[in-house]
Amino acid sequence: MRKPREEMIAETKAKLIAAGRQAFGTVGYADASMDDFTAGAGLTRGALYHHFGDKKGLLQAVIREIDAEMTARLNRISAEAPNRWQGFVAECVAYIEMALEPEIQRIMFRDGPAVLGDVSQWQTTSGCIAALSRSIEQLKADGVMADIDTEAAARLINGASSHAALWIAKSDAPEETSRRAVKGFRTLLEGLCVRG
Amino acid sequence: MRKPREEMIAETKAKLIAAGRQAFGTVGYADASMDDFTAGAGLTRGALYHHFGDKKGLLQAVIREIDAEMTARLNRISAEAPNRWQGFVAECVAYIEMALEPEIQRIMFRDGPAVLGDVSQWQTTSGCIAALSRSIEQLKADGVMADIDTEAAARLINGASSHAALWIAKSDAPEETSRRAVKGFRTLLEGLCVRG
DNA sequence: CCACTTACATACGTGGCGTATGTCTATGAG
DNA sequence: CTCATAGACATACGCCACGTATGTAAGTGG
Known part of the structure; x- marks a missing residue:
């Protein structure tokens, strides 16, 4: 494994985007609890804030995708x-x-x-x-x-x-x-x- | 004063609608604090819940207007x-x-x-x-x-x-x-x- | 005049967001 | 090889807003 680090990070981001996309697409942005859907991805809000700044930042990433x-x-x-x-x-x-x-x-x-x-x-x-x-x-x-x-x-x-x-x-x-x-x-x- | 009751009620509703309209139109629905804008109309959230059920109910009334x-x-x-x-x-x-x-x-x-x-x-x-x-x-x-x-x-x-x-x-x-x-x-x- | 309803206010619990802080792992210099 | 540092993520905390449950005073019908 040459660069497991960046791969892990990319994977984490992808998981968060996927989880957010799922939540936003079903219950909607306002009713999507960050605690809930990050937990669903095996992570916490900490990861989300680290990579996307805030809830809106994740929404932006989802929209771009x-x-x-x-x-x-x-x-x-x-x-x-x-x-x-x-x-x-x-x-x-x-x-x-x-x-x-x-x-x-x-x-x-x-x-x-x-x-x-x-x-x-x-x-x-x-x-x-x-x-x-x-x-x-x-x-x-x-x-x-x-x-x-x-x-x-x-x-x-x-x-x-x-x-x-x-x-x-x-x-x-x-x-x-x-x-x-x-x-x-x-x-x-x-x-x-x-x-x- | 024959019917001050219904007039008062209508006035209260109108005040709430006006306050909500003002708040929703400026800071937006999500960032409009019910405590704040009802207080601005000299009322409390109690009046709002009584007449409009919830925050969405007030938004409906505002939109209708x-x-x-x-x-x-x-x-x-x-x-x-x-x-x-x-x-x-x-x-x-x-x-x-x-x-x-x-x-x-x-x-x-x-x-x-x-x-x-x-x-x-x-x-x-x-x-x-x-x-x-x-x-x-x-x-x-x-x-x-x-x-x-x-x-x-x-x-x-x-x-x-x-x-x-x-x-x-x-x-x-x-x-x-x-x-x-x-x-x-x-x-x-x-x-x-x-x-x- | 009294029981009851109605119009509101007050009080409380819950939950979500954002931040501050902690921890652990990977990397790079010496 | 090791040790210091940075980055990735988790944990902990406070705040604020919503909704509900409860209280109170005023008006209304019999």
Whole structure:
């Protein structure tokens, strides 16, 4: 064992992030007791304060991890589409669908912004917005999308998506609501498409 | 004095709502100490628990009050416009601008959803969504707006607006960002407008 | 006029957070 | 090889806030 030290540390951090992610994603940030979930990881609050400073620090780390995962998924989806426009639409729809997952919903769209302020503002932390922006930029270059401020479009679409997901998630009939939301969303996007 | 009793009660409730609104709107829900802000209203937590059940109950009451005010403002704005379409756009832009006010931002778009879940889901509590829906319904009837699910459209637009406001509020140059956001937003809405 | 309810205040227990402090293990210099 | 130091983590403590249980005074209905 050459460097068991750093490995142990990384492992500890990973365990804390995993434990926090689990707790935040289920009972929510406010009701997640640091004593409880650190104990679940075989540690104590001491480790958490040492590595992340405070409870918010751990939340940041959790969010960074989830954001990276989401970004990777979105990039993959848009890359697999037959053309840019369809890739873009697929990406947006996927974003709605990801926001349906309880963990993402709770951590990224509810507790995250509430506790840390707008998460998408941390420097360029939000990979998702960046991914959307890249797609929009390309579509404009291709002449497929109407002339619109790139970042503004990305954020508006992002906002519409996350709210749609909230609506669906809280709905009595999520299946039905999901269809309505996605259909409406496609209509909205098509309004941005240059017509022939 | 015929009925000083009910008046006193209403007054007490109003004082608590006002105090809570002030505290929630400035330091935020989590950091607002019930002991502190009830004392500021010349009362104690006892009164709060009696009338509102718990801290969340007071937040609900505060939100209901703010929502009613916002709805009234939106209705007024759309009524004053020269035609339905312009009224609708004005309403949406006004929504963004309202979301810029720190109190509304904090209570309606951050703490509210985080603490209570999606506020717009409480039965038909959200007057704002209802107002938007009515406008959209009329525009569709007039043949001015594309065929789109009314509620879906209302919620997508609502989401886009509130995120845009967040973006603006947290921006380094709010003026500039506001212009970009509103311009992009108009473009988005025009995509829903039936072209001649 | 009296029993009862209602509107609040006071008192108390619990639990969570943050910090200060302790301990043990790994590393690096001599 | 060993000893001093730093870093990783645990333990211990105090504070504050919430919720509840209980008390009290004032109003109301019979």
